[in-house]
Amino acid sequence: MIVAPPGYQPVYNPSIPHVRPIYGGLKSGMSIYVQGMIPQNxxxxxxxxxxGEAEGSDIAFTFNPRFDGVDKVVFNSRQDGKWQEEKTECTPFKKNNAFELVIIVNQEEYQVLVNGKEFYKFKHSIPVEKVCALQIGGDVSIQTINVIGGGYPGGIQPTIPGPVYNAAMPFSGKIPGGMSFNRTIIIRGKVPLKANRFLVSLLVGGTKDIAFCFNPRIQERVVVRNSFFAGAWGQEERQVSLYPFQEGQYFDVTIRCGNQRYKVFVNGQHICDYNHRYANLSQIDTLELTEDLEVSYVYYTFPLNMYM
Structure with missing residues (x-):
């Protein structure tokens, strides 16, 4: 059975209205990611x-874009039946357009990003630790909902950096603590129109050696995996259980590091394994993303053994 790693519970194409629990509740440093489409009507x-999931539960934060002639976004909270409204007389949303919404939980406020740009900050009136459910309603079409940074069984909450949002390309970033058994790297991105290929590479620090290169080739409709040591590429691997990448489409790539191999998932489906060709995992400390790719976020997490 394949289970999403803790701290990352994607939901794809939910019916609206949608209500889901936030396992373990919210904490400072967590994020809510929503990708969807604004319909014409x-x-x-x-x-x-x-x-709480019940209808009358307190609401710590309401994000409410309205399209009623004077387009605006209303922010609100409700405690003991009393509302605390704030609103903007502008909106970053356009009809018939896709959007990406990120709500970052900071110590003092919710920070709202829309399409990679900061839009608003809403100060906490209810402690975030009391938040345990997410609700979406209205006329919107939703493709993906991710709660990032929570859901650890037994209250376990590893101290690791939060997601890198809207990474500039090409991207190169340090893997906190290097690779290790049970480490997971999650990349949310989009394949641009007329894209040729993109590369996800795990590099050995201080060298140009590549322990694992994951290389979807869009026009060829193949996914090449390989390693690069001492100036030479090794034997390519190409077999996958399915080809998941399409021009103009969003995707999630999850790379889990096991005892003997990497396991790669795309949009929650296992597509391939890749046996380790570099034994000292802790020296694999750099992630690089290159070529035809738009990146929404990069996130590192530590699944427990039960999730492998």
Whole structure:
């Protein structure tokens, strides 16, 4: 059975209205990621961070874009039946356009990003630790919902950096602590139109050696995997259980490091394994992303053994 790693529970194409628990509750440093589409006939959509799944539960944060002639976004919270409204007389959303919404939970406020740009900050009126449910309603079409940084069984919460959002390309970043058994790297991205290929590479620090190169070739419709040591490429691997990448489409790539191999998932489906060709995992400390790729975020997490 394949289970999403803790701290990362994607939901794809949910029916609206949608209500889901936030396992373990919210904490500072966590994020909510939503990718969807604004239809032409929309009047509003609502995202609520709630203190319970029941209808009358307190609402710590309401994000409510409205399209009623004077387009605006209303921010709100409700405690003991009393609302605390704030609103903007502008909106970053356009009808018939896709959007990416990120809500970052900071110590003092919710920080809202839309399409990679900061849009608003809403100060906490209810402690974030009381938030345990996410609700989405209205006329919006949603493709992906991710709760990032939570869901650890037994209250376990490793101290690791938060996601890197809207990474500039090409991207090169340090893998915190290097690779290790049970480490997972998650990349949310989009294949641009007329893209040729993109590369996800795990590099050995201080050298140009590549322990694992994951290389979807869009026009050929193949996914090449390989390693590069001492100035030479090794034997290519190409077999996959399915080909998941399409021009203009969003995707999630999850690379899990096991005892003997990497396991690669795309949009929650296992597509291939790759046996380790470099034994000292801790020296693999750099992630590089290159060529035809738009990146929404990069995130590192530590699944427990039960999730391998």
């Amino acid at each position: 929309i009047t509003l959509f609502i995202l609520n961070l709630k203190c």
